[in-house]
Structures are given as C-alpha cells and as structure tokens.
Amino acid sequence: MKVVILCGGKGTRLREETEYRPKPMVPIGQHPVLWHIMKYYAHFGFQDFVLCLGYKGDQIKNYFQNYLWNVSDVTITLGRNSHLTFHNRHNEEDWKVTLAETGYDSLTATRITQIKKYIPEGESFMLTYGDGLSNININALTDCHIESNKICTLSAVHPAGRFGSLTIKPDGNIHRFSEKPQVEETYVNGGYMVCNYQIFSYLEKYSNVMLEREPMEELVNDHQLNSYRHEGWWQPMDTYQETMYLNDLWSKGTAPWKVWAS
Secondary structure: OEEEEEEOOOOHHHHHHHOOOOHHHOEEOOEEHHHHHHHHHHHOOOOEEEEEEOOOHHHHHHHHHOHHHHHOOEEEEOOOOOEEEEOOOOOOOOOEEEEEEOOOOOOHHHHHHHOHHHOOOOOOEEEEEOOEEEOOOHHHHHHHHHHHOOOEEEEEEOOEOOOOEEEEOOOOOEEEEEOOOEOOOOOEEOOOEEEOHHHHHHHOOOOOOOOOOHHHHHHHHOOOEEEEEEOOOEEEOOOHHHHHHHHHHHHHOOOOOOOOOO
C-alpha cells in the first residue's frame, strides 16, 4: 500500500520557517519533519511513498536527489580519476519515493487527484499531511479501515492544547501544571488516513477544493467516512512554538513517535 503525503502547502502560520523552505522540510533535530513521518510509516512496513509537491517543492526534490550526501560520511578523491566514497549505509535503502508536482496553488483535494496515476487501479492507499506526528498504531488503523468497509478512514485524535493547563485550588495555589494538555472532550482529524480507490470519484468532480470541505462532507452524507479513535499522543507543527516543542522532545530522547531502532 502506498503512502501519499501532502507536501505542497505554504505553511503561512509558520512563516518564521516557511518563508525559506517548505513546511515538510522544517527540521526536527538533523532531519526534516517529513523524514520523521516517513520513518514512522516505514517502521510498520510501508515504504512506498508518493509526495504531493507544490510550494518550494524543488527543495524536497533536492533533498532526496542528494540523500546519500545528507546522511552519509563522504570521502572525495580529487584528480583525473576522481570519485566519491559513501562510508555508511542507511536504513532507508528500501524506500521508493515518487516526487509529484501537484501545483503551486492547488488545494488538497486537487493534489490528491493529480497523483491518481501513481495509485494502481482499485488499490487502497495511506494519506497524511507533511507536518503532523503521532504514535498512532498504523496496523490497527489499517485493520479498522478494512473492517469498516468504508471509502475513507481518518484518525480521530484529541487536540493538544496550545497553552499550559493549570489546575488551581480555591486559595489560588496551583495544584497541577501540564505543558501540553490534551482536550479530552473533543476529537479532530489527525491525518493518518486510509482511502479506498473510490475516493477519487469524490475528488474529481470539483475544480480546486480542500479535501476537508466538499469531498469530506459528501463522504459523510453517503455514510462512507469512518474514524479510528487514537487515544495516544498526537502533535501538529503549525507554529514556531510547536516546532521548538517537537525539537525539545527529540533532543531529550523522549519523542513518542521515535519507534524505530536507528
């Protein structure tokens, strides 16, 4: 099953970073957030990726074109018989990455429609955004989708609070402080979706719309939208503060999404 990742948006809420690079290339540690998302899927055995490019997509192309340069130690032998020696192997050697130009100003439904040619007819595919991390069980998500017999299954997650949560006693003393509390009463779409091939019939009828608008509304009306409720950790990267938060988790070795060995 292929993994389709939406990588073409302008990321205007993270202008501190996205003025210079596409949002999926904003780093967490030494690697872009896109790499972290792909490593997570690969851990569950999904290593065939289709990236929907748009805004500054050339930077994503250059990253993968020069992947060995980015992850390896290199010895350069100069002279007439010059050559390169890449010293260390990497665990992404089985990845297949399709880099698809889907338009500078295209909205999400249009981007997905344009990569239909890379999805074998009748085959389901994974779908997610290039800026959100989670410790969701991808295998359980897939099983939930198959059992539902619906066209699309999305992961329903509790949104993380953007501000610290305080529990205050009547006398004013703070009883508890939670840095990134989850809003337990509500669910939002956390990405990490599974789609049947039939979803293209819901996308192709519109000229340029968001997946989350008319297509999703129509799926709901047709009783074809299923949910997998994820009660664990989930965090988008929409603001500079959230970028710093994710980097802090990674640097401390406490990143909940870091499930691979190396």
